[in-house]
Amino acid sequence: MGEKDVNGVSGITAFLSTVPYDQWTSVNPSGWRPSARYKHAAAVVQDKLYVVGGSRNGRYLSDVQVFDFSTLKWSTFSQKMDSQDPKSDINISDQVFPASAGHSLIKWEDKLLVIAGHSKESSNTVRVWSIDVETHSWSAIDAHGKVPIARGGQSVSLVGSQLVMFGGEDNRRKLLNDLHILDLKTMTWEVVETKKAAPAPRFDHTAAVYAGNYLLIFGGSSHSTCFNDLHLLDLQTMEWSQPETQGAYVTPRGGHAGTTLNENWFIVGGGDNRSGATETIVLNTSKFVWSVATSVTERDPLASEGLTLCSATVDGENLIITFGGYNGRYNNEIFVMKPKPRDSVRPRLLQSAAAAAAAASVTAAYAINIASDEKNIDVKIVDDSDIKGVQFEGDTNRVAAEIDLISAEKKIVESRLAEVRDVNSRLKGNLEEMNISRNELAKELQSVQGQLEAESARCFKLEVLDLTHFLLTQIAAAQKKLESLSSLELQLEVLQQQKLHVERNMAADQRQKSGGVWQWMSGTTQNSEQ
Structure with missing residues (x-):
């Protein structure tokens, strides 16, 4: 990883001038730093990064910390409770912002909204808190309607004036895959019934909104595994689908963080219960193509779970910003990356090959027509049924330049196609080797089984x-x-x-010796005769 500690910089301009593209750079602020943590929430408001709550050593945090990019220094948000808070039934000690972890943070108008999360303050339903960054006051919002069950590790996305909340884990560790919408104008919750197969129940996933009409869900965890699947919800029809993706293989992960910058969805960190994810991956949301922006080492703070990721424009530079996380130790470092500008691409049409080819032809003809109008070139379509014959009259030099450009693009496509074929060939060879090894192992297994018998x-x-x-x-x-x-x-x-x-x-x-009674009688007779 191209990490670089920057000391003694004078202002954000000098600092950003040292930050390379597509490489993470650690910010080394002067002075005090907040305590390390994970499962916090963060958002950027006017060149300031606000960090709310989190967890450390099993203890929920209630502080709000602010990093100012103009001075590259940390400060503590001096919070105070709104005296007109209508939620008088909530047990809050010393008017300190409620300690929580696994919550979501959304910038709405001039306020920061804290949604859901696990907290010491027991509650059976999701709570919403408001933090005013101007007055430094906070309050609990009294929401109505079908308020969802309390949870943490959910995703919350802002779509217009509505918050879309998906999934999470409730206080009894039950995994959820329900969908709820909070109307911020009326502060009313609504449970949404969706069509087709919803994503499996999960928590610690990421979500993004594409084109204002689609909700994307990526990854997350269950109690036994992690996911690397991508799900898309059409917010008009409320129908789930799984778009086909291309590009780099993405490993399963939970506890990661994501943020969008233009049409690119950047995802950092997370893990699969064995090791942290080292790649910073990017999804082009218009083509559903995955790529790897950069990688870090396994023990790097960016390969952590429970970190946060924000995007912002600071001093005219587009930045993505990370803070905190846990990878065996708690972190309190800030990293920034300047994404290299990527060429815009046309949305990949989810149609048949014939339909895609026809649409590409129409798009090409439309582009030629627009260019011709700009130069007052007459364009004549010979056969408008298949848009094959196009005769150009006028600026032949521009046409030649267009042909050269198309030829160059063709060479690039052919080169990439050759690379893909080469990769497929290698994969085919590896597959054949694996099949041979499998057959040999099967024979060896049979032999071992025979010996065992x-x-x-x-x-x-x-x-x-x-x-x-x-x-x-x-x-x-x-x-x-x-x-x-x-x-x-x-x-x-x-x-x-x-x-x-x-x-x-x-x-x-015995008889001979004693003589018996007869002998006694015989002896007596003899004596009397004498």
Whole structure:
């Protein structure tokens, strides 16, 4: 990135003279700087950048900071509450502007309008606040009608005297894709029913208004993914569509910031939950062609989420201006870029090729007719049905110059066509290589699956063998135990027989020794005979 810190500049003119085209340049203001933050809101009013609220370390901020491009210095907006504020039921401490984050900031007449956002002050519906940059007073606007549910991370776009609000995330973290309009003249909300498929619910996306009749929605986040889709809402028919885009590939992102400058929509920062988006991308809203203006490194403050982006004309120079953001650390730096003037292009017709060719022929004939009128050249259309024959009479030198110009443009187109063909050829080659690699991987996968099946079968056989061996071992052990039990039973029977024999012998011996009653009686008889 062509970053460049500028010190000791005298005035905005000297500073802008050092800023290159299509490269981000950091502004190094002298003196005090506001605290770093993200999910704030910003707008430019008369060469001054107003920054309102935001979040830091989980804490909502209530300050309003002002950067003056004429002096390149920061100052704090000394705010005071309007004593005639009709919203007397709102709990506001010390008359400090309500702290909030994820809100939107719109310049309307001589005021700044703060819409929606997450706040410490609980509310079930969207609130609108007004900040008067002249009197430094603020007040809550009493809106009527079908007031939307409270939310943060929505997009709010100014279309005439109406604010168009899309999507966001409510206080219960429910994602939204509803559409509401606030009429700033009557301060009345209206819910809008749209046709066809609306964008998926999302928050932290960006929105832009094209030609005053179309609302563009790009990117954003859900709770699990980020988007890179582009949606278009016809504000006359309220019908959604997804225009076909060309040009550079745009990575998914949420938390990015966008601003329009003429027909170009610049988008900076954001991320995809893994890394920050490093490219500053540009959508040509008349042709729906994406391009990359410049890139930064991954850890650059511009590859942050929750930063703000504004466009302004300062000292005659068109600028886009960023402030703040979070990329692992909170930032409070200002960067500016001078977009290189781009050639205006005709709107890309969303028609068939034949219709587009016919329209191009009509446009060319019309341009020739206008040029001829200016030089009093007679133009004669030979066949006005297909606008093929055109005879010129008069200034042949101008005609020759026009032919040379067309030839040069043809060479440029042919060169670009050759580049596109070369890119397509390379992409085709890469696709063929990827197909070959895919086929090789498929074969390798089949081989691995076969090996896995064979290994599984072998493991199964081994498990069966192990189980069989285990069972045989257990059976052998049981048989041994049974044999031992039989031997023990025999020994027990022998011991029982021996015991019985011993008991019999002991009984016989006992009888012999005692003689029993007969022996006693026999002894008594013998004694009496004597």
